[in-house]
Amino acid sequence: xxxxxxxxxxxxxxxxxxxxxxxxxxxxxxxxxxxxxxxxxxxxxxxxxxxxxxxxxxxxxxxxxxxxxxxxxxxxxxxxxxxxxxxxxxxxxxxxxxxxxxxxxxxxxxxxxxxxxxxxxxxxxxxxxxxx
Numbered sequence: 001x002x003x004x005x006x007x008x009x010x011x012x013x014x015x016x017x018x019x020x021x022x023x024x025x026x027x028x029x030x031x032x033x034x035x036x037x038x039x040x041x042x043x044x045x046x047x048x049x050x051x052x053x054x055x056x057x058x059x060x061x062x063x064x065x066x067x068x069x070x071x072x073x074x075x076x077x078x079x080x081x082x083x084x085x086x087x088x089x090x091x092x093x094x095x096x097x098x099x100x101x102x103x104x105x106x107x108x109x110x111x112x113x114x115x116x117x118x119x120x121x122x123x124x125x126x127x128x129x130x131x132x
Contacts, residue, residue: 007124008071014114015069018081022062025054045091060084068118071127078119085111 024032032038035058039050047053060080067077085108093105100106123129 004124004126007118007121008126010114011068011071011118011123011127014111015065015067018061018065018111019069022058022060022065025058026062047091057084057087068115071123071129074123074127074129075119078115081115082112
């Protein structure tokens with residue numbers, strides 16, 4: 001095993017997971033509510049227009065996850081995920097404390113840490129970034 005194999009595993013798990021979260025918002029897949037349902041929830045938080053906010057969040061999660069998984073423009077993919085998770089923390093999770101079991105920001109913080117780690121270390125040899 002190598003550092004590059006470890007980075008590939010981290011990228012695939014993070015990237016595909018975030019793509020799935022984005023697909024929930026964009027397409028209603030994996031038990032998600034799609035743009036309309038997610039948008040209604042976002043409007044209830046004061047984020048208007050809700051459908052546009054849902055699509056933006058979904059595109060950031062799906063697109064950022066795709067870039068991370070592929071190892072393509074990895075720092076940009078990481079920025080998309082970090083910004084989305086910061087919005088999630090400050091609009092939903094911060095008031096609930098740290099632990100995700102209480103709807104806190106624990107999970108979001110882990111996504112931020114892994115994204116930043118990848119942005120600073122790079123995607124590794126098994127990536128499209130390495131080919132470019």
